[in-house]
Amino acid sequence: MQNIVEQLINGLSTGSIYALIALGYTMVYGIARMINFAHGDIIMVGAYALYVGVSLMNLPAAAAILLSIIVCAVLGITVEKVAYKPLRKAPPLAVLITAIGVSYLLQNLALLIFNATPIPFQSVIQVPSVSIGGLTISGVTIVTLVVTLISMVLLTLFINQTKAGSAMRAVSEDKGAAELMGINVNRIISQTFAIGSALAAVAGILYICQYQSLRPTLGALPGIKAFVAAVLGGIGNVPGAMLGGIVLGLIESIAKAYISTELSDAIVFGVLVIVLLVKPSGLLGKLRNEKV
Amino acid sequence: MKWNKKVVVRVLAIVLSYVLITVLLRMGLLNRQYTALLVPIGVNIMLAVSLNLVTGFLGELSLGHAGFMSIGAYAGALFTLNVNMPSGISILLAMIIGGVAAAVFGFLIGVPVLRLRGDYLAIVTLAFGEIIKSVLNALSFTNGARGLSKIPSYTNYEHYTLVFVVAVITVLVISNIVDSRHGRAVCSVRDNYIAAESIGISVSRFKILAFVIGAFFAGVAGVIYAHNVGIIKPTTFDYNKSIEILVIVVLGGMGSIKGSIIAAVILTALPELLRGADDLRMLLYSIALIVMMLFNQSGIRERIKGRIESSRKQKAGE
Numbered sequence: 346m347q348n349i350v351e352q353l354i355n356g357l358s359t360g361s362i363y364a365l366i367a368l369g370y371t372m373v374y375g376i377a378r379m380i381n382f383a384h385g386d387i388i389m390v391g392a393y394a395l396y397v398g399v400s401l402m403n404l405p406a407a408a409a410i411l412l413s414i415i416v417c418a419v420l421g422i423t424v425e426k427v428a429y430k431p432l433r434k435a436p437p438l439a440v441l442i443t444a445i446g447v448s449y450l451l452q453n454l455a456l457l458i459f460n461a462t463p464i465p466f467q468s469v470i471q472v473p474s475v476s477i478g479g480l481t482i483s484g485v486t487i488v489t490l491v492v493t494l495i496s497m498v499l500l501t502l503f504i505n506q507t508k509a510g511s512a513m514r515a516v517s518e519d520k521g522a523a524e525l526m527g528i529n530v531n532r533i534i535s536q537t538f539a540i541g542s543a544l545a546a547v548a549g550i551l552y553i554c555q556y557q558s559l560r561p562t563l564g565a566l567p568g569i570k571a572f573v574a575a576v577l578g579g580i581g582n583v584p585g586a587m588l589g590g591i592v593l594g595l596i597e598s599i600a601k602a603y604i605s606t607e608l609s610d611a612i613v614f615g616v617l618v619i620v621l622l623v624k625p626s627g628l629l630g631k632l633r634n635e636k637v
Numbered sequence: 638m639k640w641n642k643k644v645v646v647r648v649l650a651i652v653l654s655y656v657l658i659t660v661l662l663r664m665g666l667l668n669r670q671y672t673a674l675l676v677p678i679g680v681n682i683m684l685a686v687s688l689n690l691v692t693g694f695l696g697e698l699s700l701g702h703a704g705f706m707s708i709g710a711y712a713g714a715l716f717t718l719n720v721n722m723p724s725g726i727s728i729l730l731a732m733i734i735g736g737v738a739a740a741v742f743g744f745l746i747g748v749p750v751l752r753l754r755g756d757y758l759a760i761v762t763l764a765f766g767e768i769i770k771s772v773l774n775a776l777s778f779t780n781g782a783r784g785l786s787k788i789p790s791y792t793n794y795e796h797y798t799l800v801f802v803v804a805v806i807t808v809l810v811i812s813n814i815v816d817s818r819h820g821r822a823v824c825s826v827r828d829n830y831i832a833a834e835s836i837g838i839s840v841s842r843f844k845i846l847a848f849v850i851g852a853f854f855a856g857v858a859g860v861i862y863a864h865n866v867g868i869i870k871p872t873t874f875d876y877n878k879s880i881e882i883l884v885i886v887v888l889g890g891m892g893s894i895k896g897s898i899i900a901a902v903i904l905t906a907l908p909e910l911l912r913g914a915d916d917l918r919m920l921l922y923s924i925a926l927i928v929m930m931l932f933n934q935s936g937i938r939e940r941i942k943g944r945i946e947s948s949r950k951q952k953a954g955e
Contacts, residue, residue, distance in 0.1 A: 436934070
C-alpha cells in the first residue's frame, strides 16, 4: 500500500513536468497549427542555461533560474521568427521537417559546446524531504508539484482574464477574424512561443534537479512523451495538456514499478497509439471536420 | 517493355556504374576506407528510395523507417545465425525473410495509422519506431541491449555485385510502381486526398500499399546492413537513423528517385572524405534540412526565379 502511494507521488511529479512541457506543445498547436518538434530541445537549453548560470558564472540560484527562463523565451521567439514564420503558408510536411531540423540543430550545437559526456549537476533546490506516516517525499518532488501548480494557475488566469490572453484565444479560434479585429497576429504568435518556451525552461530546471545529469539529448525523450501527453489530453486544449501530462506520468511510473522498466517507454507510446485510434481528439479535445 | 530513350538511359546508367565500381575495385584504386563504403552506399540508396515512396510520393512523413530496418536486420541475422546453409542461399533467404518480416510489421502498423494524417501520422510512426526499439531491448532471443554479434559477413565489399543487384532491383521496382497506375493513385492521395477519394481511389488501400512496400525494402536493406557490419544493437536503429534517412530524401528532393540515389551516394561518402569534420556532420545535416525547406517552400525560390527572369528580359530588351 505504501509502495503504491510512493509510486503515485513519483508519477505525479514526473507527470507535472510532462504537463509543463505539454502546455508548450498545445499552446503552439492551438495558435500556429504546427507541432513544434524542437520544443523538447528547449528543455535541454533551459537545463544547460541553468548549469552555465550556477556552475560557470556563479550566479545565485534565483538569478540563474531567471536567466534560464529568459534564454529559453528569447530562443523560442527567435526560432519562430527565423524558421517557422516564412513557412506559414507552406504545407504541414515542410513545417514539420523544418521543426525536426531545428531540434537537431539545437542538439548538435549543445553537443559541440558541451560535449557528449554527461555533466553531473547539483540540484539547486534545497528543500528538506518531508515524511508523513512512514512515507518520505523528497524536497524536489514537493517543489516540482508546487511550481507546476502555480504555473498552471497563473497560465489559466492569464489566458482567461487578461486582454493578451483573450487575444490569444481569438487567434487560435480564427486567425483571419482576429486580425480584422485589430489583433497583431504575429505578436501573439511570438508571445505564445515565448510563454511555451519559458514553461519548457521551468520544466527543464525541475527535470535536471530530479535527474542531476546533463546530456545534449536530455530533452528528446521527455519532449516526445510530453507530446504524447498533449495528444492524450486533446491537442490545442490547455486544461487537456495538464490532465494528459499527469495521467501519462502516473501510467509511466506504475508501468515501471509493476510491469517492466524496459517496456515502460513502449507502454507510454502504446498509449499514444491507442488514444489516436480510439479518440483522436484526445480526452478533452474537440473534433474538427476538415473541408476541401 | 518499349525500348524508348528513358529505358536506354537507365540501362546504360546501371551498366556504367557497375563497370565503374568493378574497374575501380579491380585496379586497386580504392583504399580500404573507400571499399568499406560501397555496401553502406547501397544500403542507404535502398533506404532512401523506399522512404521516398512513403514521404515523397505518398506525402506522409514516416519517422519510423529505422524501425522497419531493424526488424529486417534482426530477422535476417537471427536466420543466418541459426541455420547452416551455403552463404549464397542463406543470405538470399535472409533478405526475403527480413523483407517479409518488415513488410508484415509495416502492414500491422499501417492498418491502424491509416486513419491519421500529417503530423499525427509522423508522431505515431516515431512512436512505433521507439516501441520496436524498446521491445527489441526487452526480448531475450534478441539478446537485449547487447544485441546480436558475430553475424556472418555475407555482404562485405567482396559481395558488391549482390548488393548492387539488390539495390538496382529496389530502385527499379519502386520507380516502376511510381510510374504505374497504382503510383499515380498514391500521388493523388498526396496531392488531394479528398479529391482522390471522390473519384473512387481507396485512400487507405494505397496508403497501406506504399507503407508496406517501403517497409519491405527497408527490411531488406536492414539485412544487408546487418551482414555487413556484423553487430546489431537496438540503439543502432534509433530515431537518429530515421532522421539520417529523411535528410537524404529531403536533400535529394522529395518525390525524386534520382535525387535520392545521388544524395545517398554523396551523404554516405562525404563524412568519410571529411573525417575531421565528423562532429559537424549532424550539425550540417540539420542546417541543410532547415535551409532546404526555407528555400523551397517559403517563396524565396520563386522570388529569385522572378528576379533572374526579369533581368533576362531587361537584357533582351536592350
